[in-house]
Amino acid sequence: QNSELFTLTYGALVTQLCKDYENDEDVNKQLDKMGYNIGVRLIEDFLARSNVGRCHDFRETADVIAKIAFKMYLGITPSITNWSPGGDEFSLILENNPLVDFVELPDNHSSLIYSNLLCGVLRGALEMVQMAVDVKFVQDTLKGDSVTEIRMKFLRRIEDNLPAGEE
Amino acid sequence: VGHVVLAINGAEVNGRFTADGKDVLEFLGNPANYPVSIRFGRHRLSSNEKLMLASMFHSLFAIGSQLSPEVGSSGIEMLETDTFKLHCFQTLTGIKFVVLADPRQAGIDSLLRKIYEIYSDFALKNPFYSLEMPIRCELFDQNLKLALEVAEKAGPFGPGS
Numbered sequence: 001q002n003s004e005l006f007t008l009t010y011g012a013l014v015t016q017l018c019k020d021y022e023n024d025e026d027v028n029k030q031l032d033k034m035g036y037n038i039g040v041r042l043i044e045d046f047l048a049r050s051n052v053g054r055c056h057d058f059r060e061t062a063d064v065i066a067k068i069a070f071k072m073y074l075g076i077t078p079s080i081t082n083w084s085p086g087g088d089e090f091s092l093i094l095e096n097n098p099l100v101d102f103v104e105l106p107d108n109h110s111s112l113i114y115s116n117l118l119c120g121v122l123r124g125a126l127e128m129v130q131m132a133v134d135v136k137f138v139q140d141t142l143k144g145d146s147v148t149e150i151r152m153k154f155l156r157r158i159e160d161n162l163p164a165g166e167e
Numbered sequence: 168v169g170h171v172v173l174a175i176n177g178a179e180v181n182g183r184f185t186a187d188g189k190d191v192l193e194f195l196g197n198p199a200n201y202p203v204s205i206r207f208g209r210h211r212l213s214s215n216e217k218l219m220l221a222s223m224f225h226s227l228f229a230i231g232s233q234l235s236p237e238v239g240s241s242g243i244e245m246l247e248t249d250t251f252k253l254h255c256f257q258t259l260t261g262i263k264f265v266v267l268a269d270p271r272q273a274g275i276d277s278l279l280r281k282i283y284e285i286y287s288d289f290a291l292k293n294p295f296y297s298l299e300m301p302i303r304c305e306l307f308d309q310n311l312k313l314a315l316e317v318a319e320k321a322g323p324f325g326p327g328s
Contacts, residue, residue, distance in 0.1 A: 054259055
């Protein structure tokens, strides 16, 4: 099962958004929004199939995301690095990103965060398990960096609508 | 008392009319239609009634875990009566799947997990299904029906008996 169709589909999506919206910032926002809508659904598939239990701390969450979720959906296992002293921030380092196979960013789209969909997915998925997080790309091979780095920061536990028994 | 007509001669009845538009009372009043077989049963719940009962259960579930003397109670997992058992499975996202079954029916835990999978496939992956709305997806219904049939066959002693 090759991922060309996937890469091409994602590319078509991004280029269409670039045509529809006039600036990169708006495209980034749309990608994040679409990702969020995917994330809130994908989390159930993930939980139903992987059978992981509730994570006790953000470190466990990081492990689950990198070793199980990324593996399951993108076939890659990013490494986890750069933990903040408080244990509330870490980075995912992606050696390769299936979304950007064959992609080159043109000069007129220098502020475009091509894979921003991923940030939305992670944000949406974690929100459904009561974690508010901030997710952003800090390095991108598309922009000439040597690796792609996603920074994830734990903001707060979402207290409203807690599943019963979780207080 | 408390029972309604569910079917006449095998054809399902909805309120006063059969599926093909016959008026039930008229049909039963005409001796030319006898002999006739009538299936009685308890009134089937409407969608709204189900929604109301589900939200009541949601509150009871929350109360249940708050009342628990132990920390981190899972909430109501099972409610047993002499005529049925209610099984509830709550996901990490707070969704509850509720199954009502015969008290002797085994294999409900795996059925609940199977239903979670079916929900994540045929409801959530259908882009035209909106979250939190009643699920009116044919594929979901079909696959759910299959899963129920499999679970029912398992019988009181679990699969393979």
